[in-house]
Amino acid sequence: MKAIGLFAGVGGIELGFEQNGFDIIWANEIDEKASVTYKLNHDHQLVTEDINNIDSKTIPDIDVLLAGFPCQAFSVAGYRKGFEDERGNLFFQVARVLRDKRPSIVFLENVKNLVGHDGGNTFRVILETLNQYGYFVKHKVLNASEYGNVPQNRERIYIVGFLDEHAYKNFKFPDPIPLTKTLNDVIDFDSKVDDKYYYTKEKYKFYDQLQEAIVRKDTLYQWRRVYVRENKSNLCPTLTANMGTGGHNVPLLLSKYGIRKLTPRECFLLQGFPEDFILPNDMAQSHLYKQAGNSVVVPVVSRIAKNIYEAVSDIEKEKYIIA
Structure with missing residues (x-):
């Protein structure tokens, strides 16, 4: 057809x-x-x-x-x-x-x-x-x-x-079907990614609050303007088109190398795209986040x-x- x-x-x-x-x-x-x-x-x-x-x-x-x-x-x-x-x-x-x-x-x-x-x-x-x-x-x-x-x-x-x-x-x-995939299947909590994805004390004034609340390496968190929300369901919250802006509600995780946001590739994997789905190398990250969130x-x-x-x-x- x-x-x-x-x-x-x-x-x-x-x-x-x-x-x-x-x-x-x-x-x-x-x-x-x-x-x-x-x-x-x-x-x-x-x-x-x-x-x-x-x-x-x-x-x-x-x-x-x-x-x-x-x-x-x-x-x-x-x-x-x-x-x-x-x-x-x-x-x-x-x-x-x-x-x-x-x-x-x-x-x-x-x-x-x-x-x-x-x-x-x-x-x-x-x-x-x-x-x-x-x-x-x-x-x-x-x-x-x-x-x-x-x-x-x-x-x-x-x-x-x-x-x-x-x-x-x-x-x-x-x-309905059983949920067998976990966040660990699509998010790499152990490897180092580019520095631009990490949150630091120098870049974010609310970093101390993040550091205090984000303690587990198997789930995702969100900064909700004045507090940190832990997603206890072990699911990623609904991905949105504005994840690249660095504002509130952006999913955050604690990796071996610090607190960071998801990479665009991880966002596409959380939408169920195959691992060989091609993302442009020369495109601004904000556009890739928008594309994943809108998909x-x-x-x-x-x-x-x-x-x-x-x-x-x-x-x-x-x-x-x-x-």
């Missing part, structure tokens, strides 16, 4: 689908830095452009549309007049492509808070729009630590729609993609048996 990705970032969703036999043929991403990382790891066409400026006629015909679109408020009154009144909102760019290309399957990923955003209006309009275009939709909030065997507390909502009602009925979200947990997407593939494959088998 041929698929395209919108708001592709560095291609985490696309990677999860590629791992399950889908053929990604085209993608779109507005951020030039993320596009550099994307192109290092994918060999299909990536268009670096604002989706508002892309004519649907230039997008290939497809079976599957993938999108991790940003969550934005929009006017319900405007929506009732037709989504052209809301053309600045990025979900309606997804809707436009669905309307024009008519893929048989749509996969959307977003923050958990999408469900309650704007009193539930945002999510309701999204579901109504998908229904109006003929999609039968299932959605579920999944945590990376429970569904991806990744030691990160990261809840996201996944929305899957099918034009074929039988495929929709065949599809189910994956079941998806690849193993969760991969498990959903596998179930989508099997739901559609079963339909094809049924047609063959009937024939």
Whole structure:
């Protein structure tokens, strides 16, 4: 099945689908830095452009549309007049492509808070729009630590729609799986990394408080403006796009060589990216942290993609048996 990705970032969703036999043929991403990382790891066409400026006629015909679109408020009154009144909102760019290309399957990923955003209006309009275009939709909030065997507390909502009602009925979200990976599997607590990752008394005025509170070598901590929070669950807290700024909530750890923050590579590993995923050598660290924080947990997407593939494959088998 041929698929395209919108708001592709560095291609985490696309990677999860590629791992399950889908053929990604085209993608779109507005951020030039993320596009550099994307192109290092994918060999299909990536268009670096604002989706508002892309004519649907230039997008290939497809079976599957993938999108991790940003969550934005929009006017319900405007929506009732037709989504052209809301053309600045990025979900309606997804809707436009669905309307024009008519893929048989749509996969959307977003923050958990999408469900309650704007009193539930945002999510309701999204579901109504998908229904109006003929999609039968299932959605579920999944945590990376429970569904991806990744030691990160990261809840996201996944929305899957099918034009074929039988495929929709065949599809189910994956079941929880045991968490066997630990922080030690993805974070190197014993090796020396570049000095720029370490916190010191000279660089941080609250270093004494860090030194007093950060005492264990098997968990992560966060500086929360005025105190240090220990993550007792032995999971990484939800990675964010602003981890490179050095502000509060940045995950911290005690290594053999001192207190430090995660490296960009460790952040990508905590998102379930493979160890051979290529990160640009000449890119500012802040961009790499942003790319990791904005991305998806690849193993969760991969498990959903596998179930989508099997739901559609079963339909094809049924047609063959009937024939």
